[in-house]
Amino acid sequence: MLEINGVPVEDTYCEAFEGIYSRIIVTAKHGWLLKKAAYGATALPSTVFGESEGGIEAWLSPEETPDGRVGAILQIWVPKTKNFMDKLMREMGKRIRQGILVVPTTRVFNATQSDTSFDAEINVGRCGDGYEWEEECWGRKVVVVPIMFGEFTIERYIGYAEGVAGGNVWFFCESEEAALEAGEAAVEALKKVEGVITSFDICSAGSKVETKYPEIGPTTNHYYCPTLKGKIPDSKVPDGVKSIPEIVINGVSLEAVEKAMYVCMDVASKVDGVVKLSAGNYGGKLGKYKIYLKDLVEKFEQ
Incomplete structure (x- = not known):
């Protein structure tokens, strides 16, 4: 069996999907306000329910932001469907208005390198109830919304x-402590990988497609x-494994x-108590992409 740092890597693949994302920079006057906005706007991953999910890609110093204040890069995702634009406008508006605009001193800037965009005056700017206005600031065209605290x-x-x-x-671990250590190490390492988010960070509850209760959505991967x-007669948990976190x-x-994915496997394999590395899929029936773990090892260990 293939190994990384002496830890076996299962000959399997993860199944990934097409999605639509918007990448933004949020800034604020103080770090505690920035964290409130960043965490609030990206909470509750829910694309599986046809809504949106988000995550924090990176924290930025004042030297890295358009307005010279502390900032963060956020990603908001919606499923790629025929009506994704309507959903993107609604979900971006909801997360910005309720997660960021309501936090004092915050501002939002575009960080997506793309030829396509939406007009934020429509789904966010109109919170000004017609009293909003447009300016040129920091070399960008912005909408200013008057709010009770001042301006957004x-x-x-x-x-x-x-x-x-x-x-x-997936990390197959001998204990909960090893699982938390490996998961934390992976999430921390991914902060240095540009362009990615971990919407759940350490996910404790992987799901499956088939379920006894379809009315509530995906259920536990028993x-x-x-x-x-x-x-149960069909358990796939190896002997000695007590916890299986998913990133x-x-x-x-x-x-x-x-x-x-490779960075996650590499850092987790160095944690005592991680006994196997694997990934989750749906038999190749749902996602466009099949990412084989052995291919990643061969590609990145050269």
């Missing part, structure tokens, strides 16, 4: 593009629940997702 500023045209969503890696080993990755390109 957003770049008028926000880009969007197609990316790859749902890349993932084959890989350690506490069901010995209770789910969205990225602006297939290359970015592949690099991020």
